[in-house]
Amino acid sequence: MSTVLSVKKREAGHRSTLTQLRKGGAIPAVIYGYNLDSTPISISAKEFRKSILKNGQNSVFPMDLDGKKVNVVVSEIQQSSLRDEVNHIDFIAINMSEAxxxxxxxxxxxxxxxxxxxxxxxxxxxxxxxxxxxxxxxxxxxxxxxxxxxxxxxxxxxxxxxxxxxxxxxxxxxxxxxxxxxxxxxxxxxxx
Structure with a gap:
């Protein structure tokens, strides 16, 4: 399994707040699914890119969300059409014993x-x-x-x-x- 991704909770904000996050090297994201309410988060763009290159997009990613370990998969990645950068990611928390x-x-x-x-x-x-x-x-x-x-x-x-x-x-x-x-x-x- 891949290395644990560190994420931070964030306030659901305006476009300017999301732009600030991206300029700071983070990607706005959301996590929802198994035993979890929809939670806006941010993740390091560099850490996410490295994990995708190492494990692939279909991998299960262990995530540390405020001290709680959550297994997630990538549901959707929104990319900029003009630049090679990720604008937003949807993660789904999963139950490892269910298909x-x-x-x-x-x-x-x-x-x-x-x-x-x-x-x-x-x-x-x-x-x-x-x-x-x-x-x-x-x-x-x-x-x-x-x-x-x-x-x-x-x-x-x-x-x-x-x-x-x-x-x-x-x-x-x-x-x-x-x-x-x-x-x-x-x-x-x-x-x-």
Whole structure:
């Protein structure tokens, strides 16, 4: 499990107060969920970034909230569209013994036969919704595409039996598809 994140309670404030926090190197956030009322907090931007890089966004983060240890997951991260900085974070306090739903990134692995034949690999969905205990949460779900031929697709139904946890997404959700290469037909010169 990751290192304990230190947070401070904050007053729910005006935009200027939140701007002051961000300028001071903190991120305004809120924590709510299991055995906890909605509480506005602030967290060090540097500490949060380091923890995300080390453990990934789907990890369980132990948090120290006024001496009370709380296990949380990231529910939402709001980022600035102009700068690479986090504006706000929603944390959900969780019960470690209960399964929870989470969107986990899909990673396509293997060299596809279809690509070697000139096909174009498409990945229409980048995440898969699963239900799993927090301690068993994977960082990514690997989908093997080595046997994917031109004109074929891999759906949730194709991988459901190979995954060790419950998949919430529907069976017809496409994870990868191999498109035929487009052929450019040059027009014959009509002046001949």
């Amino acid at each position: 929870l739903e989470a969107d986990v990134p899909i990673k396509l692995v293997g060299g596809s036969v279809g690509v070697s034949e000139g096909g174009i690999l498409m990945q229409p969905n980048l995440e898969l919704k699963i239900k799993v205990k927090p301690t068993d949460m994977p960082e990514v779900i690997e989908v093997d595409i080595t046997k994917l031929l031109i004109g074929e697709s891999i759906t949730v139904a194709n991988i459901r039996e190979t995954i060790d946890f419950e998949i919430v997404s529907e069976d017809d959700r496409i994870l990868a598809t191999m498109m035929a290469p487009s052929v450019v037909v040059e027009e014959a010169d009509s002046t001949e």
